[in-house]
Amino acid sequence: MEQIWKKVKTAIKEHMPGHSYRMWIEPMEFVENKGNSVVLSCPNFFSRKRVQDNYASLIEAQFSKTSGQDCFVTIEVSGKKVKKTKSKPEVRQFEPDLQLSIPEINSFQPKGQVLRKDYTFDRFVVGNNNDFAYSAALSLASHREQNQSSLFLLSDTGLGKSHLSQAIGHHILSHYPREHVYYITAEDFTNEMVLAFRNNAIDKFKEKYRRQCDVLLLEDVHFLAGKERTQMELGQALDYLLNDNKKIIFTSCYLPANIPQMNEQLKSRLSGGLISAIEAPDFKTRVKILQKKIKEKGYLIPKNITEYLAGELSENIRQLESGLLGVAAKASLLGVPIDLSLSESVVKNITRKTNTITVELIKQVVCSHYKISASDIVSKSRKKSIVMPRQLAIYLARKYTDQPLQVIGKSFNRYHTTVIHSIAVVEKGLRADKSLSKQLEYLCHKIEAGE
Template sequence: MSALAEALPASPSAGMVWARTLETIRQDGKTYALTWLERMCALDVREGALVLGVPDRFFRDWVDDHYRALLESTLARVGEGLGRVAYEVVEAPPPSVHLAPTPVTATNAMRPPRLSPRFTFGTFVVADSNQLPAAAAAAVADKPGHHYNPLYIYGGTGLGKTHLLHAVGNLIWERNPAQRVVYLSSEQFTNEYVESVREHRMTEFRRKFRDECDVLLIDDIQFLGKREETQKEFFYTFNTLYEQNKAIVLTSDTVPSEIPGLEDRLRSRFAMGLLTDIREPSYETRVAILQKKAEAEGLGLPDDVAHFIAKHIQKNVRELEGALVKLSAIHSLSRLPVTVEFAAQVLKDILPTHQSVDVESIQREVARYYKVTVEALREDRRHKALAHARQVAMYLSRKLTKSSFPEIASRFNKDHSTVISAVRKVEGLRETDAGLKRELDELEAKLGGH
């Protein structure tokens, strides 16, 4: 389900009742329900019912079917005479998502706007592909402004950059609600800047981002490129915070030097701290992510189903999560067992379609996997690592294409006996070498093999 766009104003009394309701559910140990409940917001109290905002009718029906009893029994305990819930479809993200996971009191501070409590270090799966950025983010959260300032995390879409950004903000705020955490995207920063200029509120804008900010978290900073006036304002904001040892964490899809239209002075400042990248998750990491998310969703996910999904969704953690949410929702509605066949049917519109593969595409994927060049695979170099990659490419070419041994040999500038030898060697080792089997399984998944 896609996130809603902006927060809605809620009745103060409704917001407080909803906060106590969620906190009671959390204290009762029923955190599995919060994955769904925290996506709703408290809108109003009407005719003895707490009115909750929901993103769509499907979500409303699912929550009502599974959690109405829990909601109303909990509400009766904390809701000042309220014992009933009602729903209203809205088009904005729930402000109640921003409520703290700490005990609710009259003086309890509200979670900083836009921060989601779902994204924490506890729910982030650490692996080789993201170990450094995760550790750096944790260090920043532990001592804001003292480590890796600024921290600049870059990588492809859906790999967990935004998750880490929220995790930093959440941990800092949960440890010290007095810390003024500001989280937004560079697009939102630009929009606020433009509106402030148009409405002559620049003093207020600068106070918010400079004087009243202890931690600045900016998502998708690459969109700041080519916006000269916004860049100028951000440059002075950055300098002010940096000079005061205020923590700055930025995410991007690329390194500063490759952001089109970004001023050199910003490039240099973004690189003053730590630049670290998140890479595509490995097969094992994808399985671990699915298992951890399934546990959080309260879904019993068999190992073979986790492996099936991980095999077909390879590059994007967000797509993995989306697949799991859909699987969980349809399972809950249909009550059908979660099997590979069930997953294949439910996720048929999400899973990538099988595409034909040829020797050249196998060479490209193998070269990328083993971090060598395609040209090197075709050369007569006998370096051990390169020879291994070449033999794997030959084996996959024979297994996944209809090419003959002589045809494959011609693509590698070898004779066909060399290809035959390589294929037989890899076939034999696949049965005894667990590491090689894992490599082959992952490569075949990337290439769409079955």
């Protein structure tokens, strides 16, 4: 069976990237087999978890194919058992000094939030809408362009900026495993800084982001609008990182110059690197996205249905995925084939008739629900009973219409910077307040129904 394992490794090598094979599969060793059960070992617990999560099914399938019989694979961590003593019962454990390490990643420790394992470059669908952003991200991650230290990824929600940002993190961890990658949202950065002040640990916080970070992936930088102390601390950290030629990747829905209440020094640092916009995917790219998702999920979707979904669901990638999942789930639950009629029933619950939804309609629905007048919602009043509905209306205007920020602002007698601030406030509220989510869901239903 050990010879079969060698053949299995050779076969697996042809089905995965070379760096992934060298890091995760090559260090594995054959331990023993009992009938159709095979035991393999990994150098350490981190490696074992990675293999089990990502490659176990591939290994098992290849074993079955090569040996000609069903095989079940068990993965252990290599090491020696500690000898039992007379005074204590036998305890099975591994001696830390005998545990092997994955090649060249001894010093790796996860930082910040955990990267999504599916947000990698090979899972990103490239089209005319994002090819430049993809190339810029891959170049920075590969250290090909030494003069490029920062990248600002700009797009609306659901178009792939988070995917590209995290793909950079995955690529660097795979190719330069000794580098410390910190992935964090601007909101979490703010909360971490506040907590550091409260616990008299601000020096450790500064050391972490100024000296211990090699790659900083900072999401949703527009969240920092109006947070002067956080902006100042981030600006100083960026100075240290840029002076040491570290890599910094920002993501946002807005250009640095359009983020309200942002100090000029930080705006300058955000704008100092390459700014790359990601647009909504065209029809051809949407088809490619759906085809890739269909292959990954193992769905059987007719070509005409794939093209129908790509034609109808054009808002963003999340909407596409929602439509695909809805079609597959409904067909499975009802036990019926996937046809055009079923697909239409799913799509009509996802798409919005944006041509019939206007800013004025949104204002009417919001005013009616909160029992305020049309003059109140555009007034200069700072009463909470008016400010909150106004912010919701602005958020919904951005969500349902294609109007520029300046036009939306003018409709509410506000500057476009106020529009950005209102949207950020609502987005933050939705994450923290379930009742606000329910209110927004109700308003969406009324708006889509044209009531």
